[in-house]
Amino acid sequence: MLSNKYKRGDYPLLSVKNLKVNFISENQTISALKGISFEVYPNEIVALVGESGSGKSVSCYSILKLLPRYAKVEGKISLNTKRYNIDNLLNLNNEDIRKIRGYDISLIFQEPSSVLNPLLTIREQIVETILAHRNVSKEEATEIALRALRDVHIPEEEKRFYQYPHELSGGLKQRVAIAIATVNEPSVILADEPTTALDVTVASKILDLFKKQKEKDRGVLLITHDFGVVAEVADYVYVIKDGEILEHNNVYEIFENPKHPYTIKLLESRPIFLR
Ligand SMILES: Nc1ncnc2c1ncn2[C@@H]1O[C@H](COP(=O)(O)OP(=O)(O)OP(=O)(O)O)[C@@H](O)[C@H]1O
Numbered sequence: 001m002l003s004n005k006y007k008r009g010d011y012p013l014l015s016v017k018n019l020k021v022n023f024i025s026e027n028q029t030i031s032a033l034k035g036i037s038f039e040v041y042p043n044e045i046v047a048l049v050g051e052s053g054s055g056k057s058v059s060c061y062s063i064l065k066l067l068p069r070y071a072k073v074e075g076k077i078s079l080n081t082k083r084y085n086i087d088n089l090l091n092l093n094n095e096d097i098r099k100i101r102g103y104d105i106s107l108i109f110q111e112p113s114s115v116l117n118p119l120l121t122i123r124e125q126i127v128e129t130i131l132a133h134r135n136v137s138k139e140e141a142t143e144i145a146l147r148a149l150r151d152v153h154i155p156e157e158e159k160r161f162y163q164y165p166h167e168l169s170g171g172l173k174q175r176v177a178i179a180i181a182t183v184n185e186p187s188v189i190l191a192d193e194p195t196t197a198l199d200v201t202v203a204s205k206i207l208d209l210f211k212k213q214k215e216k217d218r219g220v221l222l223i224t225h226d227f228g229v230v231a232e233v234a235d236y237v238y239v240i241k242d243g244e245i246l247e248h249n250n251v252y253e254i255f256e257n258p259k260h261p262y263t264i265k266l267l268e269s270r271p272i273f274l275r
Pocket residue numbers: 023030032050051052053054055056057058059068225
């Protein structure tokens with residue numbers, strides 16, 4: 001874990017201000033986010049930590065406009081990267097947000113199977129992601145795709161290239177999902193519990209890949225309920241409960257000097273060997 005000298009960058013890549021999400025149905029309104037604000041800077045892994053139902057996934061899906069139509073979303077989500085300067089992503093139409101999704105902001109899910117198409121080979125899926133956003137030939141895209149598999153340390157990548165998702169283990173599938181998510185060199189990666197479905201040793205290797213991402217001026221928003229994961233990779237932490245951010249600070253301060261009783265409770269509920 002880093003020291004308390006951690007300093008955030010000067011300009012955030014992603015800045016979320018006063019984000020409110022209400023799910024409105026005929027007989028009820030669920031207030032999932034009650035005006036939260038957070039930032040992700042370059043070369044930083046930011047953890048959004050909270051228990052189930054606290055609003056972690058909804059925060060992540062709001063950024064990419066992936067919520068259902070009955071969700072009322074308010075606030076401001078600014079993107080300031082080498083590729084884009086967008087005052088508020090929430091004002092973009094579907095076509096424009098689709099250009100950014102998978103290109104400058106990528107999403108990694110807990111279950112890689114939910115994003116991998118069972119009918120396409122790994123090669124086809126990565127090449128498709130490249131060609132959807134970049135003006136390169138199929139041959140160039142194939143080269144880039146193969147490199148992406150090497151970058152996530154997939155053994156025998158040339159063989160894996162021609163396999164289908166069901167032929168891979170859970171850990172390899174998540175590596176492929178990360179290769180797809182990072183192949184277009186996004187500025188921001190959103191990862192929603194990316195290691196929860198994996199066993200401990202595989203999870204630790206996946207977390208190492210996330211640490212590598214921040215060497216490239218990227219920002220990672222890592223959604224988790226697990227303080228073990230936070231301790232291993234996060235630089236900065238936001239603690240969320242019932243749609244509100246209760247506390248935020250660098251990871252050192254969160255562990256050594258937590259202020260909010262809820263953060264203290266979460267830290268105390270960790271297994272003894274992680275304390
Ligand atoms: N599509 C939806 N329709 C209605 N309510 C929803 C929808 N998605 C999420 N919610 C509600 O919004 C709140 C926040 O949910 P969210 O999925 O963000 O929690 P979470 O912190 O990611 O939890 P978990 O770790 O269990 O995924 C919850 O009360 C949830 O029931």
